[in-house]
Amino acid sequence: MPVFxxxxxxxxxxxxxxxxxLVTLILVTAGVFYFGTVGVLARSTDxxxxxxxxxxxxxxxxxxxxxxxxxxxxxxxxxxxxxxxIFLVTAPSGRPVVGNLSTWPPAGTPMGRLINRELIRDGRPxxxxxxxxxxxxxxxxxxxxxxxxxxxxxxxxxHALEAAMAVSLGLVVIGAWLSRHQIERRISGIRQTARAIxxxxxxxxxxxxxxxxxxxxxxxxxxxxxxxEQLMNGVRHVSNAIAHDLRTPLGRVRARLDEALRRExxxxxxxxxxxxxxxxxxxxxxxxxxxxxxxxxESGMRAQSFERVDLNRVxxxxxxxxxxxxxxxxxxxxxxxxxxxxxxxxxDLLATAVASLIDNALKYAGRGASVEVAAHxxxxxxxxxxxxxxxxxxxxxxxxxxxxxxxxxRARTQPGNGLGLAIxxxxxxxxxxxxxxxxxxxxxxxxILLPQPQAARATAATAGAHLSNP
Amino acid sequence: xxxxxxxxxxxxxxxxxxGLEESGYAVTCCDNALDxxxxxTNDEWDLIIIDRxxxxxxxxxxxxGKLRELGKRTPVLxxxxxxxxxxxxxxxxxxxxxxxxxxxxxxxxxARVEALLRRAHGAQAATQxxxxxxxxxxxxxxxxxxxxxxxxxxxxxxxLAYLMRNEGVVVTRTMLLEAVWDCHFDPQTxxxxxxxxxxxxxxxxxxxxxxxxxxRGAGYLLGERRTGAAAPA
Numbered sequence: 175m176p177v178f179x180x181x182x183x184x185x186x187x188x189x190x191x192x193x194x195x196l197v198t199l200i201l202v203t204a205g206v207f208y209f210g211t212v213g214v215l216a217r218s219t220d221x222x223x224x225x226x227x228x229x230x231x232x233x234x235x236x237x238x239x240x241x242x243x244x245x246x247x248x249x250x251x252x253x254x255x256x257x258x259x260i261f262l263v264t265a266p267s268g269r270p271v272v273g274n275l276s277t278w279p280p281a282g283t284p285m286g287r288l289i290n291r292e293l294i295r296d297g298r299p300x301x302x303x304x305x306x307x308x309x310x311x312x313x314x315x316x317x318x319x320x321x322x323x324x325x326x327x328x329x330x331x332x333h334a335l336e337a338a339m340a341v342s343l344g345l346v347v348i349g350a351w352l353s354r355h356q357i358e359r360r361i362s363g364i365r366q367t368a369r370a371i372x373x374x375x376x377x378x379x380x381x382x383x384x385x386x387x388x389x390x391x392x393x394x395x396x397x398x399x400x401x402x403e404q405l406m407n408g409v410r411h412v413s414n415a416i417a418h419d420l421r422t423p424l425g426r427v428r429a430r431l432d433e434a435l436r437r438e439x440x441x442x443x444x445x446x447x448x449x450x451x452x453x454x455x456x457x458x459x460x461x462x463x464x465x466x467x468x469x470x471x472e473s474g475m476r477a478q479s480f481e482r483v484d485l486n487r488v489x490x491x492x493x494x495x496x497x498x499x500x501x502x503x504x505x506x507x508x509x510x511x512x513x514x515x516x517x518x519x520x521x522d523l524l525a526t527a528v529a530s531l532i533d534n535a536l537k538y539a540g541r542g543a544s545v546e547v548a549a550h551x552x553x554x555x556x557x558x559x560x561x562x563x564x565x566x567x568x569x570x571x572x573x574x575x576x577x578x579x580x581x582x583x584r585a586r587t588q589p590g591n592g593l594g595l596a597i598x599x600x601x602x603x604x605x606x607x608x609x610x611x612x613x614x615x616x617x618x619x620x621x622i623l624l625p626q627p628q629a630a631r632a633t634a635a636t637a638g639a640h641l642s643n644p
Numbered sequence: 645x646x647x648x649x650x651x652x653x654x655x656x657x658x659x660x661x662x663g664l665e666e667s668g669y670a671v672t673c674c675d676n677a678l679d680x681x682x683x684x685t686n687d688e689w690d691l692i693i694i695d696r697x698x699x700x701x702x703x704x705x706x707x708x709g710k711l712r713e714l715g716k717r718t719p720v721l722x723x724x725x726x727x728x729x730x731x732x733x734x735x736x737x738x739x740x741x742x743x744x745x746x747x748x749x750x751x752x753x754x755a756r757v758e759a760l761l762r763r764a765h766g767a768q769a770a771t772q773x774x775x776x777x778x779x780x781x782x783x784x785x786x787x788x789x790x791x792x793x794x795x796x797x798x799x800x801x802x803x804l805a806y807l808m809r810n811e812g813v814v815v816t817r818t819m820l821l822e823a824v825w826d827c828h829f830d831p832q833t834x835x836x837x838x839x840x841x842x843x844x845x846x847x848x849x850x851x852x853x854x855x856x857x858x859x860r861g862a863g864y865l866l867g868e869r870r871t872g873a874a875a876p877a
Contacts, residue, residue: 452861459747479730491825491826494799494825495835495839498839499834499838499839501838501842520729522827529827
């Protein structure tokens with residue numbers, strides 16, 4: 175059984191708040207009820223007592239005492255309120271003249287004011303409301319009412335109130351317990367997941383049911399966890415890849431230097447070994463930079479510095495960068511698009527991606543092939559296409575091309591590290607797009623599909639309208 | 645040339661220091677930011693080389709910032725293992741004149757140092773570039789070897805202009821990529837080499853002397869052939 179402590183339970187605080195509201199509501203209702211019944215009753219009794227007392231004094235004060243005695247006897251026997259009425263007339267000497275009280279307040283009782291007194295009426299004790307005033311004859315006139323009925327009603331109302339309070343307090347406690355239980359139950363799922371993740375089980379997700387606040391919170395947290403897991407996997411992949419693929423070249427460097435030292439070291443041999451080691455290390459640095467580039471693209475950090483980029487400009491720049499290389503490789507490299515094509519993105523990364531695709535096409539298309547590069551709009555998307563007329567790639571291998579370090583058999587004879595297309599894919603994903611590889615028969619068609627921003631499309635549409643509407 | 649080097653890592657500091665001294669520079673080394681700032685502001689230097697990650701978590705950029713606040717225009721080369729484009733941009737925005745990523749080849753550093761000094765001494769504004777009998781008119785974009793006009797594509801013109809402005813100084817592939825193609829990444833393949841060899845075939849083939857030289861392990865140099873390091877490929 176959980177202990178309620180206000181500081182450590184939202185449910186308890188909520189329940190307490192609700193309880194206070196409920197009790198206040200009951201108190202107000204009961205107050206209105208109380209003053210509407212008991213209060214009204216008491217005021218009407220008071221009014222009657224005073225008016226009877228005044229009537230008797232005014233009517234009979236100056237008449238012979240016998241008239242007053244008769245009138246009072248009449249009142250006490252007329253059957254109207256007779257069981258609660260109290261009358262007493264005393265002579266100036268204090269001796270009772272007529273009435274139904276056997277004890278009464280001594281002389282010196284405050285005059286002309288309603289007071290509560292314990293009395294003996296008709297031989298029985300009675301709690302009464304009493305009004306005393308002097309008679310012109312010198313005696314005192316006591317008029318009053320027995321209050322036991324009123325007391326009974328008041329007790330009834332008070333008891334009802336107590337019962338209501340007790341029930342409502344009970345309800346508050348039960349409500350607090352239930353809501354705490356409910357919240358605890360909904361939160362425990364989240365906490366369990368959090369603990370599981372803390373202990374290293376990143377695949378754990380919060381079980382979401384219904385569509386309340388907690389369910390929505392669960393969905394949000396799950397989405398965040400998906401993202402974190404994805405990033406973690408990216409990092410893990412990179413570190414695995416680094417572990418595997420840096421070991422080999424590092425081993426090679428070490429072996430070469432070791433060998434150079436162990437043999438009879440001559441200056442040319444040593445400098446040759448050093449030069450070779452530097453080349454190997456430079457290769458390693460390149461590999462490391464590529465892996466970091468993928469990780470950076472996959473982390474999504476660069477997305478914060480996106481700006482408007484003219485894809486067509488990027489394509490032209492990269493083709494100009496590679497035109498000499500294409501000439502040397504005996505490949506015709508050409509751009510077939512000319513209109514500006516805007517997209518949001520990182521200029522350097524997009525240029526890297528285009529360069530990578532052109533580089534691949536030049537490497538694998540073969541002498542005499544042609545490579546065509548274009549950036550154009552396809553429906554809602556901006557597309558950069560690099561198409562070659564080389565031998566292409568078997569359908570079964572297409573999907574594997576974007577895996578890190580995957581190299582087709584015939585690519586192994588070419589320089590490269592198997593990261594190029596993985597980087598292009600990561601860059602496309604970072605930009606909210608994707609890399610699509612397909613057979614162009616002949617050759618390979620690589621397309622980077624990018625979402626085009628609303629504004630860019632609008633501008634393009636206006637430009638189009640201008641052209642068609644001179 | 646009086647050079648200040650602020651670098652806390654002893655091996656790197658020695659590497660840079662020895663290399664520069666062999667090339668005829670007078671180098672003063674500081675291994676912490678406080679000394680670095682003190683030296684940089686209280687003395688006159690031809691060049692300052694600053695590492696970014698200094699002891700005590702101090703960013704070398706803060707030194708550059710202070711220097712620029714004081715109105716000192718000393719050329720600053722930033723050396724850093726923070727290699728992302730964002731970091732480069734930050735480095736240059738904070739008043740650095742050039743940025744080189746660790747690890748680097750010494751030839752790359754030297755080439756950038758020389759280019760910086762050259763720029764600082766204002767060899768820029770000429771409208772007519774001339775090296776031996778090779779001329780490039782920046783207004784008409786006419787290139788000629790002696791009286792023989794040479795036709796170049798726009799990008800080749802930019803490449804040649806950059807090489808001519810840095811006459812006699814080694815420029816690296818990375819520097820060419822940045823200056824001519826505005827590429828802040830390494831396309832890996834030999835794109836620059838083939839660009840140069842195409843340019844060479846237009847500018848040097850059939851003419852004498854050859855002006856574009858490959859400097860092994862470093863980059864390229866345009867100039868009448870000097871003795872020593874410059875050896876034609």
